[in-house]
Amino acid sequence: MAGLEFRNVRKSFGAVQALKGVSFSVADGEAHALVGENGAGKSTLLKILAGIIHPDAGELYWRGERLTMTSPRDALERGIGMVYQEMLSFPNLSVTGNIFAGRELTRGGRLLEHEMRARTRALLDELHLAIRPDARAESLSAAHRQLLQVARALAFDCRILVLDEPTTSLTDAEADHLFAVLEKLKREGTTLLYVSHRLPEVFRMCDTITVMRDGAHAGTFPRTEVTPDRIVRAMVGRDLPPRAEHESAAARAPVLAIRGLTRGPCFRDVSLTVSAGEIVGLFGLVGSGRSELLETLFGMHRPDRGTIALSGTPIRLRNPRAAARAGIALVPEERQRQGLFFNLSVRHNLMLPGRTAQGRIVIGASEERRESRRLLQEWRIKAAGEDVLPDSLSGGNQQKVVLAKWLATSPRVLLLDEPTKGVDVGAKFEIHEIVRRQAAEGLACLVVSSDLPEVLALCGRIVVMHEGRVQGEIAGADATEESVMHLATAELKEAS
Amino acid sequence: MKKLWRVRELSTVAILAAEVAFFTWYLWPEAGRAHPFLNVENALLILKYSSIYGIAAVGAAIVIISGGIDLAPGAVMALAGVVTSGLFVQEGWPLAPAMGAGLLVGVVSGLLSAALIVLARLPPFIATLGVMGITRGAAFIITEGRYFDVSSKLMGGWRPLGLPADWVAPLVMVGLALVFQFLMTRFQWGRSVFAVGGNETAALFTGIGIGRLKTSVYVLSGLLAAVSGVVLVTVQGQGKADLATGYELDIIASAVVGGASLSGGRGSVVGAVLGTLIFGVLRNALPQIPGATFYDRLIVGLVVIVIVVMDQMLLKKAD
Numbered sequence: 178m179a180g181l182e183f184r185n186v187r188k189s190f191g192a193v194q195a196l197k198g199v200s201f202s203v204a205d206g207e208a209h210a211l212v213g214e215n216g217a218g219k220s221t222l223l224k225i226l227a228g229i230i231h232p233d234a235g236e237l238y239w240r241g242e243r244l245t246m247t248s249p250r251d252a253l254e255r256g257i258g259m260v261y262q263e264m265l266s267f268p269n270l271s272v273t274g275n276i277f278a279g280r281e282l283t284r285g286g287r288l289l290e291h292e293m294r295a296r297t298r299a300l301l302d303e304l305h306l307a308i309r310p311d312a313r314a315e316s317l318s319a320a321h322r323q324l325l326q327v328a329r330a331l332a333f334d335c336r337i338l339v340l341d342e343p344t345t346s347l348t349d350a351e352a353d354h355l356f357a358v359l360e361k362l363k364r365e366g367t368t369l370l371y372v373s374h375r376l377p378e379v380f381r382m383c384d385t386i387t388v389m390r391d392g393a394h395a396g397t398f399p400r401t402e403v404t405p406d407r408i409v410r411a412m413v414g415r416d417l418p419p420r421a422e423h424e425s426a427a428a429r430a431p432v433l434a435i436r437g438l439t440r441g442p443c444f445r446d447v448s449l450t451v452s453a454g455e456i457v458g459l460f461g462l463v464g465s466g467r468s469e470l471l472e473t474l475f476g477m478h479r480p481d482r483g484t485i486a487l488s489g490t491p492i493r494l495r496n497p498r499a500a501a502r503a504g505i506a507l508v509p510e511e512r513q514r515q516g517l518f519f520n521l522s523v524r525h526n527l528m529l530p531g532r533t534a535q536g537r538i539v540i541g542a543s544e545e546r547r548e549s550r551r552l553l554q555e556w557r558i559k560a561a562g563e564d565v566l567p568d569s570l571s572g573g574n575q576q577k578v579v580l581a582k583w584l585a586t587s588p589r590v591l592l593l594d595e596p597t598k599g600v601d602v603g604a605k606f607e608i609h610e611i612v613r614r615q616a617a618e619g620l621a622c623l624v625v626s627s628d629l630p631e632v633l634a635l636c637g638r639i640v641v642m643h644e645g646r647v648q649g650e651i652a653g654a655d656a657t658e659e660s661v662m663h664l665a666t667a668e669l670k671e672a673s
Numbered sequence: 674m675k676k677l678w679r680v681r682e683l684s685t686v687a688i689l690a691a692e693v694a695f696f697t698w699y700l701w702p703e704a705g706r707a708h709p710f711l712n713v714e715n716a717l718l719i720l721k722y723s724s725i726y727g728i729a730a731v732g733a734a735i736v737i738i739s740g741g742i743d744l745a746p747g748a749v750m751a752l753a754g755v756v757t758s759g760l761f762v763q764e765g766w767p768l769a770p771a772m773g774a775g776l777l778v779g780v781v782s783g784l785l786s787a788a789l790i791v792l793a794r795l796p797p798f799i800a801t802l803g804v805m806g807i808t809r810g811a812a813f814i815i816t817e818g819r820y821f822d823v824s825s826k827l828m829g830g831w832r833p834l835g836l837p838a839d840w841v842a843p844l845v846m847v848g849l850a851l852v853f854q855f856l857m858t859r860f861q862w863g864r865s866v867f868a869v870g871g872n873e874t875a876a877l878f879t880g881i882g883i884g885r886l887k888t889s890v891y892v893l894s895g896l897l898a899a900v901s902g903v904v905l906v907t908v909q910g911q912g913k914a915d916l917a918t919g920y921e922l923d924i925i926a927s928a929v930v931g932g933a934s935l936s937g938g939r940g941s942v943v944g945a946v947l948g949t950l951i952f953g954v955l956r957n958a959l960p961q962i963p964g965a966t967f968y969d970r971l972i973v974g975l976v977v978i979v980i981v982v983m984d985q986m987l988l989k990k991a992d
Contacts, residue, residue: 250880
């Protein structure tokens with residue numbers, strides 16, 4: 178039965194055609210995946226479905242009935258619930274306040290607090306969420322804030338639940354919880370439209386998979402009749418080159434050596450080494466202290482105890498500036514907030530760290546232009562020139578800008594925090610290639626990632642952290658999903 | 674969340690109480706003489722002058738909670754005062770319609786700010802800076818350097834609603850503070866103000882009518898500033914164009930001292946009013962300390978910094 182139908186939907190932003198006439202349908206009650214590289218037009222399509230933007234042409238139908246929506250409120254009232262990738266919560270409001278924001282239960286304008294709290298509690302129970310209705314959103318973990326979005330969508334009659342990359346910031350266990358909730362909703366007849374880069378999730382959750390490429394519909398496949406490779410080919414429109422084999426890092430003297438590094442309460446007694454040409458993975462669940470460790474290595478926090486040595490010389494990092502000058506670069510986790518200046522052109526973004534690291538005060542504009550053009554070309558960053566703002570780049574290309582700006586400083590140690598979070602398959606592959614190439618040229622790389630397949634594919638050695646301590650180290654062929662996860666969750670299992 | 678708000682306002686009350694206790698002790702008179710600070714008349718005086726700031730601070734707090742800022746209140750107070758006193762003294766209007774015209778000035782200037790922010794998409798700082806200039810300028814154009822003597826026409830026996838004139842302004846302030854505290858915490862409108870100030874993007878995606886909400890907020894701020902202006906001319910007795918110069922910053926400071934966060938989403942109307950009382954007590958007591966006259970601006974500045982820093986440390990601890 179036809180549930181939700183897109184008919185020849187078109188949308189342009191200026192000269193850019195975001196949607197070039199997209200048609201496909203989502204059967205009533207199924208779980209339908211929407212996949213595609215960044216810039217394929219998924220977000221535009223979702224925004225149309227949410228009533229935030231209006232198509233230039235084309236129509237939407239629900240059970241044969243035309244859907245016209247002029248505002249987000251319209252979409253909500255028609256039973257379209259959205260769970261966005263960015264966590265659009267109100268940090269200053271309570272859980273109840275978040276769930277009912279904009280749709281408060283009122284009598285004569287007056288809030289019915291008790292009723293809303295009771296309904297919130299029932300909803301949280303139903304989703305098996307152990308959070309208090311009165312807790313403020315900002316006090317919740319990332320995962321709970323994400324699930325709060327689901328709760329918000331479900332608080333009112335929801336016939337179509339749209340999820341945009343809902344697991345980006347969730348650990349596997351938390352994602353499992355989300356999937357259990359989604360399974361239940363599906364059984365109860367809710368239609369799911371699921372957007373994700375993570376193909377394993379898509380294959381686990383969804384009945385049908387629609388692929389978009391360059392603003393057009395590239396195919397719809399029943400899950401049972403398609404392989405992940407086929408989907409990836411449809412997404413990128415070409416065959417991916419085979420994965421490069423690990424190059425075993427020669428047993429060289431470590432470039433980065435940390436010993437007994439402690440910063441309460443984030444991490445304790447961490448010792449590890451990274452040699453020139455080595456890519457070391459730092460894996461652990463969210464909250465295991467990985468990001469804090471990288472930030473400390475980059476001089477953002479001072480350790481309570483322990484030493485950091487660079488090529489055998491102990492160093493004290495008073496601030497990130499000192500770290501950059503010592504040859505340490507950090508590609509941070511949140512490129513939107515921590516990695517890029519959205520008010521500055523790509524050229525200025527690319528040139529900033531170099532200036533800091535080299536302490537050069539004057540750099541000629543033409544030299545800068547030449548240099549940034551070279552970087553854009555070298556790292557194959559798709560941008561309409563070096564003077565555009567980072568806004569106009571896709572997520573993957575933005576991430577490459579962050580990477581390139583640090584590589585331009587010729588660092589000795591490269592710290593990467595979730596380097597491919599939220600980027601598409603093609604860009605992910607390219608970012609991996611960049612890191613491998615740099616390592617081959619002698620750079621010492623330390624990679625934090627929650628994406629276990631990525632860690633396994635990229636890193637020759639994996640250090641596993643749990644609750645701020647190094648749980649163990651696995652190298653080469655011993656590293657499998659099972660062995661790493663076993664270490665990362667060891668204590669959890671003992672405790673339960 | 675509710676608990677936290679209650680605690681936050683309590684701490685403002687505690688600061689106020691500590692301040693009153695300090696001046697009571699410091700200004701304790703020699704035996705047999707009346708206390709110069711701690712007496713009913715002085716308390717009424719503090720309340721009366723504070724209410725000029727306090728009424729406008731209610732509006733300022735709401736604007737700040739919505740994530741905006743309003744720089745116009747001082748100038749709107751002047752223009753509303755000038756219009757009211759001009760119509761009353763010069764044109765011979767009865768007092769009530771003259772006051773109504775003054776309040777209308779506030780609504781119009783609030784609408785102007787809202788139009789610039791919502792329709793022309795100017796940052797609130799710039800939009801209200803412009804409106805501040807326009808309203809202050811209009812006040813000068815109307816008065817042409819004159820002043821309207823309200824006090825001589827009102828005379829001593831003025832008893833609005835059968836109350837002593839001195840009581841009216843504090844009562845208006847307390848009434849408005851309670852009404853808007855209620856609206857902000859118990860009504861959908863107030864909840865939406867907090868939501869927009871907390872995360873405007875999320876508010877948009879949630880279907881909250883952001884334009885309409887912001888319009889209501891700036892119109893209210895203008896209206897409440899106009900109420901302050903009308904109160905000011907009746908208290909001070911003169912309508913002139915340079916009334917309330919620089920008050921906007923004192924009002925913003927009061928709201929911040931009362932718990933409002935300039936990044937939006939946080940604050941309280943009652944807290945803002947208590948904040949104006951903290952400053953009112955300082956302005957009243959400092960001149961009574963021999964030699965302190967020249968220090969009062971400096972002390973007020975220090976107090977703002979100390980209270981806000983303390984507040985942030987407490988917030989951090991609470992997390």
